[in-house]
Amino acid sequence: MPSTDFKVPEKYRYQNGFNCYHETEAIQGALPIGANSPQKPPLGLYAEKLSGTAFTAPRHENQQTWLYRILPASAHAPFATKESATYNTNPESKPFEKIYQIPNQLRWDPFDLDETVDWVHSLHLVAGAGSPVMKSGIGIYIFAAGKDMSEREAFYSADGDFLIVPQHGVLDIQTELGNLLVRPNEICVIPRGIRHRVTLPEGPIRGYILELYQNHFTLPELGPIGSNCLANARDFQAPVASFVEDTANSYTLLSKFAGHLFEAKQNHSPFDVVAWHGNYYPYKYDLGRFNTVGSVSYDHPDPSIYTVLTAQSDHVGTAIADFVIFPPRWLVAEDTFRPPWYHRNTMSEFMGLIHGQYDAKTGGGFQPAGASLHNVMSAHGPDATTHEKASNADLKPQKVGEGSMAFMFESCLMVGVTEWGLSRCKKVQEDYNAESWEPLKPHFKRPEGKESKSGANGVQRMIQDKATVPQWTSETTDA
Numbered sequence: 001m002p003s004t005d006f007k008v009p010e011k012y013r014y015q016n017g018f019n020c021y022h023e024t025e026a027i028q029g030a031l032p033i034g035a036n037s038p039q040k041p042p043l044g045l046y047a048e049k050l051s052g053t054a055f056t057a058p059r060h061e062n063q064q065t066w067l068y069r070i071l072p073a074s075a076h077a078p079f080a081t082k083e084s085a086t087y088n089t090n091p092e093s094k095p096f097e098k099i100y101q102i103p104n105q106l107r108w109d110p111f112d113l114d115e116t117v118d119w120v121h122s123l124h125l126v127a128g129a130g131s132p133v134m135k136s137g138i139g140i141y142i143f144a145a146g147k148d149m150s151e152r153e154a155f156y157s158a159d160g161d162f163l164i165v166p167q168h169g170v171l172d173i174q175t176e177l178g179n180l181l182v183r184p185n186e187i188c189v190i191p192r193g194i195r196h197r198v199t200l201p202e203g204p205i206r207g208y209i210l211e212l213y214q215n216h217f218t219l220p221e222l223g224p225i226g227s228n229c230l231a232n233a234r235d236f237q238a239p240v241a242s243f244v245e246d247t248a249n250s251y252t253l254l255s256k257f258a259g260h261l262f263e264a265k266q267n268h269s270p271f272d273v274v275a276w277h278g279n280y281y282p283y284k285y286d287l288g289r290f291n292t293v294g295s296v297s298y299d300h301p302d303p304s305i306y307t308v309l310t311a312q313s314d315h316v317g318t319a320i321a322d323f324v325i326f327p328p329r330w331l332v333a334e335d336t337f338r339p340p341w342y343h344r345n346t347m348s349e350f351m352g353l354i355h356g357q358y359d360a361k362t363g364g365g366f367q368p369a370g371a372s373l374h375n376v377m378s379a380h381g382p383d384a385t386t387h388e389k390a391s392n393a394d395l396k397p398q399k400v401g402e403g404s405m406a407f408m409f410e411s412c413l414m415v416g417v418t419e420w421g422l423s424r425c426k427k428v429q430e431d432y433n434a435e436s437w438e439p440l441k442p443h444f445k446r447p448e449g450k451e452s453k454s455g456a457n458g459v460q461r462m463i464q465d466k467a468t469v470p471q472w473t474s475e476t477t478d479a
Ligand SMILES: [Fe+2]
Pocket: 343, 349, 374, 380
């Protein structure tokens, strides 16, 4: 079966489908029929609308959900700022959290586990671009936590949608809309504003987050591929309604708002939604279900064929963020250098590894829980060892990436790195270039008896006879 054999079994029920209009009730009859906001909603519940797009967004982009809950989300005391030393999500307020744009290729050793903090305080901004204030750009986080959030806490980010990629441990996520169990090789998306609480049933957790300050994730267009393949819509799972009835205890609500952390008190559970209907909801996806396509003749197609989810900019086909994976797959292309080609892209590429070994890097420097960043126009490609191996490999059909799952957050934006990412995490590999590309050797062999027409002699000849310019170019290519 094309699905992951998880060590930790599933414990929740879900509704299937991507960007579907779902409805779910934990108690039969909790959803009003027809009307969204009747004078008296069923069971004495409050009706509350949660919008994920502007009211007037085009119908195909419009996202909203109606919640039927014991008390409205607004029933809390005013927010107060949290001491900034207690969290790491803010790119601006602390001088040491400025963002640095640099052209270097960067690679990080595995980020450490940290058993002393919970989910909220585990979020380390490592890189990003733009600003949540302008609803423009992305943030990239490393998380590592060892503690459950308190039983009476809930967190939300007003800044954007969280795409969470666990690398270690299991996230049990209680949300207003129901529960999600998220294990390594699964991803989940928690849209902007949705209150949630993360607990750790299998001990410490670690992983990566892409926060999308603008737009929402969609499935990529399939073009000539047709109506199936890549991530299929039916494999995305949304929670069913599940609620806590508690209006007797004090709860803490934590809000990430423009990167700063705020907290407010309330005297009822934030997880009191008895029923909901809409298309703005958290969801998860098993990367093992990805239906990979690739070349069956020659050459290596662009890695866009591995896109799971995309968030488009205002320019069609150009993503603010693509979530791309490199799953186990067969390589069969003939007379082809099978790893990725050497390249420089206008897009920036942040990569991580969930488990196994990424097939384009065999030198051992790119490890699970580590990362790399190849920024706008920063040159990269296979390391010297991989190039040597792939250039001489016997090109029979080969399964690569077995037991491995690498991924990429790709963005049209120039991604900057925080002070934490550059130095305080102490994971940057100083020898990345020295280990990867500086050892590359020239294999160029001039054919015997042919003289170079390029360089000084070629220019000389071109100047002498202007009519030979086009010929000069083609002759150089032939040489
Ligand atoms: Fe790349």
